[in-house]
Amino acid sequence: KAGVTQTPRYLIKTRGQQVTLSCSPISGHRSVSWYQQTPGQGLQFLFEYFSETQRNKGNFPGRFSGRQFSNSRSEMNVSTLELGDSALYLCASSTAGTAGNTIYFGEGSWLTVV
Amino acid sequence: KQEVTQIPAALSVPEGENLVLNCSFTDSAIYNLQWFRQDPGKGLTSLLLIQSSQREQTSGRLNASLDKSSGRSTLYIAASQPGDSATYLCAGLYGGSQGNLIFGKGTKLSVKP
Numbered sequence: 001k002a003g004v005t006q007t008p009r010y011l012i013k014t015r016g017q018q019v020t021l022s023c024s025p026i027s028g029h030r031s032v033s034w035y036q037q038t039p040g041q042g043l044q045f046l047f048e049y050f051s052e053t054q055r056n057k058g059n060f061p062g063r064f065s066g067r068q069f070s071n072s073r074s075e076m077n078v079s080t081l082e083l084g085d086s087a088l089y090l091c092a093s094s095t096a097g098t099a100g101n102t103i104y105f106g107e108g109s110w111l112t113v114v
Numbered sequence: 115k116q117e118v119t120q121i122p123a124a125l126s127v128p129e130g131e132n133l134v135l136n137c138s139f140t141d142s143a144i145y146n147l148q149w150f151r152q153d154p155g156k157g158l159t160s161l162l163l164i165q166s167s168q169r170e171q172t173s174g175r176l177n178a179s180l181d182k183s184s185g186r187s188t189l190y191i192a193a194s195q196p197g198d199s200a201t202y203l204c205a206g207l208y209g210g211s212q213g214n215l216i217f218g219k220g221t222k223l224s225v226k227p
Contacts, residue, residue: 004157033215043203043217056214090157100165103148103215105158 004106025093120218137204
């Protein structure tokens with residue numbers, strides 16, 4: 001059974017540009033969530049999608065957005081990149097996103113903003 | 115504000131030692147508590163999930179406990195091995211969905227041969 005797949009794994013962008021990251025959840029999983037990990041702040045929740053609907057959103061500016069497709073694949077977009085957006089972006093999936101479900105993480109996308 | 119704290123930030127032990135990692139949380143209205151392992155440059159691997167109604171969970175050499183009243187969870191690793199070296203993170207789930215996972219900043223464990 002394939003795990004959570006994130007692409008691209010590594011990317012470098014320039015300040016002011018935008019970036020789109022992709023996440024393919026484990027087959028059958030309908031909940032996809034995104035997290036940002038930095039050395040200073042640790043892991044912070046960005047948003048969660050379930051059946052193409054955003055169910056929860058963390059405290060990030062509107063430059064961070066996401067969506068989920070009918071096949072449960074998800075994308076997140078960051079517009080007008082800032083140096084502080086440099087981080088590891090992790091995607092996670094679970095069957096229904098409820099308290100009893102184990103959550104599975106992908107390997108992450110390393111974003112460097114220069 | 116819901117916060118999860120892990121102390122110490124780093125721990126070094128000799129191989130074969132039993133050890134305990136600590137996690138504390140400020141809000142006892144927790145749905146579950148999960149422990150993850152993260153290897154350098156990698157994503158997170160789920161180790162154990164304890165529901166709020168449970169007291170502990172075990173998997174192999176790992177045992178995790180949850181005490182909601184004191185706001186604490188511990189991860190016990192028996193007979194540590196160099197392959198256990200990694201960063202261990204705990205996360206509390208608040209609210210009904212996975213989206214409210216609040217993470218600690220982790221304990222970086224080094225097991226010396």
